[in-house]
Amino acid sequence: MSQIQYLNYNIYLVILFSFMISKYVEPINHLDTKENLIIYKKDREYSRLIEDKLVYFIEGPKILDIYSRKAFPSKSKKNKRYQFKIVIDEEKSIIAEHNYREDTRVYNTSHPGHSYTLAGKDVINIPKGQHRIELIPVNSKDKIVIRAITKPFKPENKISEIKPVDYKYM
Numbered sequence: 001m002s003q004i005q006y007l008n009y010n011i012y013l014v015i016l017f018s019f020m021i022s023k024y025v026e027p028i029n030h031l032d033t034k035e036n037l038i039i040y041k042k043d044r045e046y047s048r049l050i051e052d053k054l055v056y057f058i059e060g061p062k063i064l065d066i067y068s069r070k071a072f073p074s075k076s077k078k079n080k081r082y083q084f085k086i087v088i089d090e091e092k093s094i095i096a097e098h099n100y101r102e103d104t105r106v107y108n109t110s111h112p113g114h115s116y117t118l119a120g121k122d123v124i125n126i127p128k129g130q131h132r133i134e135l136i137p138v139n140s141k142d143k144i145v146i147r148a149i150t151k152p153f154k155p156e157n158k159i160s161e162i163k164p165v166d167y168k169y170m
Helices: 003-020
Strands: 023-025 034-039 042-049 054-073 081-088 092-099 114-117 120-137 143-151
Touching (some): 092 120, 120 143
Antiparallel strands (some): 054 120, 054 143
């Protein structure tokens, strides 16, 4: 087997391993905001971001993936645009803005009259140390649900430079 095939297998193993060790993160007030959605016949746990903020404590270095969806009445023709603010350590703030169409394969048994948008994904690199992440709705009328997942940074590739065997002829 050649070195390139070993490299390909190693890349696949790293990707598979990163999916296996990704971790769902719960906010502090998770019991009050819990929402179960059935997405493509799989149960997924989301947190409601309605009127109040969600607070997460994350130990870095990690990658934080924030998946968001907007809930709206099924027969509504209104705009599906929504925004929320991401505040890191009460210093840095980012406005996440999404505008997606309806996802027909998402269902909630406790709210059968609602539809949901396609998931918006925001990726944040969390530096080393303990950090406080707050998610705050910009418009209190928007019904947004959030799913946050952390995963470690990908390890660096071991092959960084290729040198010729006999460099005198170069």
